[in-house]
Amino acid sequence: MRVIDAEELFNRVGQIKPKNKQQYEDIGMFMNMITNSNTVERRHKGHWIRCDILQEFKCSECRMCFKNKSNPCPNCGTEMESDE
Ligand SMILES: [Zn+2]
Numbered sequence: 001m002r003v004i005d006a007e008e009l010f011n012r013v014g015q016i017k018p019k020n021k022q023q024y025e026d027i028g029m030f031m032n033m034i035t036n037s038n039t040v041e042r043r044h045k046g047h048w049i050r051c052d053i054l055q056e057f058k059c060s061e062c063r064m065c066f067k068n069k070s071n072p073c074p075n076c077g078t079e080m081e082s083d084e
Helices: 006-014 021-036
Strands: 048-051 056-059
Touching: 006 021
Parallel strands: none
Antiparallel strands: 048 056
8 A cells, every 4th residue: 555645745735726616626525535435554563582592582563583672673673662
């Protein structure tokens, strides 16, 4: 999915000068569609999985192991849930 700036799109559509009543109505419809579009849920957070044998922590998203927990994951950049 490509995330775009809805406000910018709304403003750009709003700047179109309608040439007739039909276009005026179409532009209004587009602006309503933009306003009523669903927003994207914030990207879900990852968590560290303890690897008991290696004494390391594995990122739940990219599966890369690290000696220490950090936030975000140094490999994939996923924001991590706090332990507590
Ligand atoms: Zn990761």
